[in-house]
Amino acid sequence: MKKDFKYVGKSTPRQDAFEKVTGQAKFTDDYYFPGMLHAVMVRTKSSHAKILNVDYTRLLASAENIIVCDHNDIIGSKKVGPIKKDQPIFCYDKIVTPGDVVCMLVGGDIQELLQSRELVDIDLEELPVLTEPLKALDIDSPIIHSENGNNLINHYPLRKGNVEKGFSESDHIIEQHYSTQLIEHAYLEPEAVIAIPLEGKKGIKILGSIQNPHTTRKVVASVLGLPLTKVRAVQAEIGGSFGGKDDTMNILAARAAVAALKTGKPVKIKFGREESIVESYKRHPYNLHYKVGFTKDGLLKAMKIDITADGGAYSSMSPFVTWRTVVQATGPYQVENVCTDVKAVYTNNPYTGAMRGFGSPQPIFAQESLMDEIADILGKSPLEIRELNGFKAGSITASGQKLVDHDINLITVLNEAAIKSEFDKKWQLHRKNKKIKNFQIEENNNFLLSHNEFVEPNETIQKGIGLAVSYRGCSLGAEGIDAAAAYMSVQQDGSVYLISGLAENGQGLKTTFSIIAAEVLGISPDHIQYLEQDTGIVPDSGPTVASRSTLMGGGAVKNAAEILKSRLKEIVLNFWNVKNTEEIIFTENEILLRGDETKRVSFQEICSLAYSKGVNLAVIGWYKGPNVHWDEETGQGSAYFTYVYGCQVAEVSVNVATGEVYIDKITAVHDAGKVINKLGALGQVYGGVTQGAGYALWEEISSFDGKIKEDNFDQYLIPTSRDIGEIEPHFIEGEDIYGAWGAKSLGEPTLELTAAAISNAIKNATGKRFFNLPINLEEVLLNRKLKPTDLKRGSTN
Amino acid sequence: MKSDIELNINGTAKKIFVEQSKRLLDVLRENFLLTGTKEGCSIGECGACTVVLDGEAVNSCLILIGQCGGSEIITIEGLEKDGKLHELQKQFIDKGAIQCGFCTPGMAMSAYALLLKNNNPGIEEIKEAIEGNLCRCTGYKPIIDAVHSAVKELNDS
C-alpha cells in the first residue's frame, strides 16, 4: 500500500468555502427565475380521517389568480416510496398523519396563497387514531393502510444457535426494556425546490435542496409519467441533510413539477421551519427489549432481542433502517446464541426514515447500557467486560459472518480511548464518591427532595465517566445494489473536471474526492473543478447514504484517475522514448522519470500533447463493492463487506438538584480506515458527537395524537455553542483492501455512540441508570417525561 | 403603508420605497438581492439571518424595515473589502468552520459584531456571542477556533 501521501491525510480546506463565507453560495431559495410562481400546501387538522369531499368553489370564486393542484393533475404514479409505494403526492382517499397534503395553491403572491388556504373546504370523516407502536399489531387497532392488510411494515428475524440452551448454560440472566425518542434532523436550511419547465418537449428541470438527485429524478419521472431522461435533477447548495432531504424532497419536487407543467412557469416550494418539522420524516423511536444470559466470568451466552420501530404513517426507509438494526443489534460482541426480531410498524405518527445513524443509535443505547449493567453485576469494569466479549480478528457476528480481511480494531479503539481519557482511574474514583448524603440513590427512586431534605452544596454536582463502543457495516450491505461512478475529464491545459454520482450534502465530499483524484494524478487539488451535481451528466450511483460516499465514490474517483493516469503514461513513454511505465512519477504538477534528472515535463504539457494526438481524456470510473448475501428467514449471511469500529468516552457533571447534565468532555476514537481529509474528518467528529449529545439529553418530538408540538427551535432544542465542553477526536487508521487506499466511513459512527456513552457516564455519576432517551431534566429527577396533554404550549400553536 | 426609507448598506447609501412592515430580512434578500443572509426559523431562534445593525448583531427576521431608517447595516456581503477577505472569513475557511454553510453568514456576522465591541474576547465570550446562532453540522468547535484565531491575527498585525 502506498504510504507517502502528498495530499491524502492532510488538512485541506473545503473547495466551496470561499463562496459560502462570502454569502455568494446559492442555496435553492436564493434562485429566482422570471415569471416564477410559488406554491403553498393545504393540510387538514386531522391525524387519521377519510376524505369525503374536497370543494374548491369558494376558493375559485374569490381568488382568480390561484391555480390548484391535486391528485387529479397526476398522470403517473399517485403514490411513491423507496420500497413500498404507500405515500401519496397529494392525498385523495385518506389522511394518515398531520403532515399530509391534500392540495397545493399556486400563484404569484405568497400572502394571498396562504390566506386562501381557508377557502378550500375539505370534508372528512374522522377515524380512530393509532399513536402507540406497541399496539399497532393488535387485532382491534385501526389499520393505517388498508391495502397492506395490517400495520406491519416489515419483520426481520435473526436466529443463531439455540437461545434456550444458551440461557440454561448462563449463571445470570437479565432482562431490560429501553426506549428512544422521535427526533428531527434539524438541518438549518428548511426544504426548498424549484421546478422549471424546459422548452418544447425537453421535459423539466428540478433545482433543489436535494440529497439524492438520481432518486428525485426517478420519483418525479414516475409521477409525471415521463422517461428518466426528460427529468433533470440538479442540486443547489444544500444547507444540511443528515439523511433528511430524501423522501420529503422527492415528493416536494414532484409537486412542484406537476404545478410547473400545469402552469408552464417555474414553481418554487419553500418550507418555513414549522412546515419543515411537520411534514418531513424523522428518526425512528424504538422500543427495545433485551434478555441476556452470561456466565459468572462475564462471557455472553445468549441474547434474545425484541425491537419495535415506529415507522409512522409511511414506510419510507423503515425496511432498510431496521435491517441495519437486526444485523447490529447484539453490538460488537461475539454471542453464541442469538434470537432477534425487529419489526417496523405503521402508526398515525409523523413518518420516520433515514437519519444519520440509520437504525444504529437506538440498539447501541440499549446494548451498551446492558454491557455496563453486566459489568456492575459481576463487579467488573466496563473495559473488562468489553475486552472479554468484543470482536477480534476471526470473531463470528450474530449473522454468522466471520470478520476477516480488515483490521478488526475494536479492542484497539477501546484501549486507546481508555488511555487517552484515563478511564479506569476516573471511573473507579467517581463510583466511590457517588454516595450522596440525605437520600439514598436507588433504581426507580427519583432525586426529588422532600421538605426536610437537602443536598450538601458541595455534593450538588456529581461527576461521572462512561464509554460505549460500536462496529458498523460500511455502505449499503445486503440492503441494496452497491456500485458508484465518477466522471473525470482532463482539459488540454491540465485542469480537470470531476463529478461523482454521489452528492455533496454539506459533508465535504467534493473536497474529499478532489483530494483522491489529485493524489493519483500528482496535481494540486485546486486544479480540479468539481461540477454541479446534475443527473444529466453522471451515472446513477445509488443514494448518498450509509456513510458510503468516501468508500464507494472515493473508489470510483480513484479508478477514474488511474485510467487517466495510465493513458497519460503512454503518451509520456513515447515522448521520452522509454519502456518502463513503473519509473514514471506524477508529482507536484509534473511528471518525472525515476533516476534520470533530465526527464521532467509539466502535467499541462503532457495533457496538451495527449489532446493534440486525439487521446480520449474523459473517463467514467466505476467501483463495485464485493458481493454480500443475506437469508431473510434466518437472518444469516455476510451482511456487509467491511466494518468500522469506534469508542467514545463521555465525562459529565450532573446537578442532582436540578437534573441538569453538563458534558465536560467527549473523547472519540474512530477507526474509519484511511483518513482522506483530516480537516473534514475532524469536522465529522465534532458535528456527529454534538448531534449525539442532543439525542442523549435534549432533543425530542413529543407528538400528541400524531400532532407535533415542538415545531420550531424555541421548543425543539438542538445543542448551542455553550452546551458541550471539549471534544477530543483520535483516529486509528486500520488497513483495508477496499475503496481508495482503504478509506471507509466516519459520518455516522461519530454520532451513534454518544448517547450510550453519556448515559453510562450519568450512571457513574449518580448511581442511577436511565432507560429512556432523552435523559432530560424530567427524566433525571422524576424518572419519566412530562408529556403534553394538549398542544396549547408553544409559540405557534 | 409604503414609504421612503434611507439607510446605509455595506457602506453605500440607499433609498427605497417599501412597505414599512416588511421584514429587514426580506428587504435585503428581495429588494437588494443580498441573498447571503439566510432564513432558518423566522422567529429569532436560529441566527441564520443575523446582520449587524448600527454595530449590534440582530436577527433580521425580527426587524421591520420601518425601524431601520437612517441605520447602518452590514451583511455578509460587506465583510470582504477591496477584494480581500476579512480575517474572520479567512479563518473560517482554514479552520474548517464551514460545512453546509447555511449558518455561516449569520455566524460570521455575530462574530464580527463581537469584534466591533471587544477586540480581545476569550473563548467563553466567543461562545456567548454565537450562542444564538445554531449550527447543526460543525459542533461549533471549529467556528470557535476560527474566531479565536482571527482575534489573534488581528491583534498581532
Ligand code: FES
Ligand atoms: S431566521 Fe431569523 S433567527 Fe432564524
Ligand code: FES
Ligand atoms: S455549517 Fe451547516 S449549519 Fe453550520
